[in-house]
Amino acid sequence: MTMGTRTQRRRPELAAFLRSRRARVTPADVGMPPGLRRRTPGLRREEVAQLSGVGVTWYTWLEQGRPINASPQVLDAVARTLRLDPPEREHLYRLAEVPFQPDREGLTRQIGPEVQGIVDALDPMLAVVYNSRYDVLATNAAYRDLFLVPETLTIGLPNVLWTLFTLPEGVCPLVHRETELPLMVATLRSSYGRHVGEPAWEEYIRGLSAASPWFAELWARGAVTPPGPRVKTFRHAAVGEMRMTSQSLSIDGMPECRIVVYSPEDEDARAKIALLRERRERLWPPADADQGTEVIIRS
The missing domain is CATH 1.10.260.40 (lambda repressor-like DNA-binding domains)
Known part of the structure; x- marks a missing residue:
């Protein structure tokens, strides 16, 4: 046609x-x-x-x-x-026949119990819900096993980029930051094009640029790329490094939001994820699990 x-x-x-x-x-x-x-x-x-x-x-x-x-x-x-x-x-x-733009300033900041239930059910795979600004809207226990480190609790912002750019490299869960973070900034900029001039976005970019000169440098480059599947390497003090494959899934009725699922790339990573789960069950009895969730999401 x-x-x-x-x-x-x-x-x-x-x-x-x-x-x-x-x-x-x-x-x-x-x-x-x-x-x-x-x-x-x-x-x-x-x-x-x-x-x-x-x-x-x-x-x-x-x-x-x-x-x-x-x-x-x-x-x-x-x-x-x-x-x-x-x-x-x-x-x-x-x-x-006009390109559609979602409502300005309409970025989703919370999810419903149905989406949270799906994210929880993906355990033992790691799952998180992001909006296009990398705000963390939901996580499951497996995700928190890997990405919750004590230093994140002091940041106080539920945003992945802010966390990764302001954590000291020695405690940052993401390995190979020199190649991974530029790609994440380029993904952020591809979303920013739909929100140029919006106060919340402009304040976010200014704040993160002030907190991280490296982010400011990457942002000034103007690179753009859409989100997509990747193999990333993460580290945890208790088990060491592990390779994980990430995949993004869109969510009906939640524009500019996605569930990102991390699955082990090999048997070594699968075994280490299982060890982290056992560690969680020892350190966080079921009665305490909900108490930790709210603190973790704020990180």
Whole structure:
């Protein structure tokens, strides 16, 4: 199917979608009087245009499925007027053939019990949930066995990059930082492009740059790369070094979040993960397990 054919099919869908969404929003919903001779309980086209700050002719053509261009700002204004929820807003973007951007400042900072249950069930594989800024949203016990070191408790930020760039190299769980951290910064920058100018992101970049001159240097290089599977080497004082394969899994309904699963690369690593599990069971009886989780996630 050619690009032109796809466009021809999407335009009637866009027209029908806008008409159906307009019909369900009443004047009272947007603080307007009902007026006289109203044939439909929904908004008129000129009312949608007025409330969205666009021309009546332009909106009429959009709703008629004509081949006109729409900017993200205008589509957002129409979406607000029509009270579209996030899935509907994304659908509008797709039909209008405009690259979709999730809501600005909408970065997920917490997860539900269902996702936490999946992460816990992956044990003995190590699992963590990150958002695109590498904030730690959830971990399982196997992940904490390897990555919780006493020094992380003093950092007080639930962010992997902040931890890795500010821990002394001798206690950092990540081996080969000179090759691994530049890749993580490049992955961060690929996400940053969707959030340029957002106060939370800009403050994060400034703060980490001030805390770590090396991060500031890597950030200034401007390298960009998407996340992907990798083999990494980690260390733990109790068992030494081990090679682990990482794999990222997306999560429906959680934009820019992923479950990262680390599995042993070889039998040596598998045996060491088992030793760490035994060590945890000796040091942290089941009654104490939940008490440690909250502290660890804050690291």
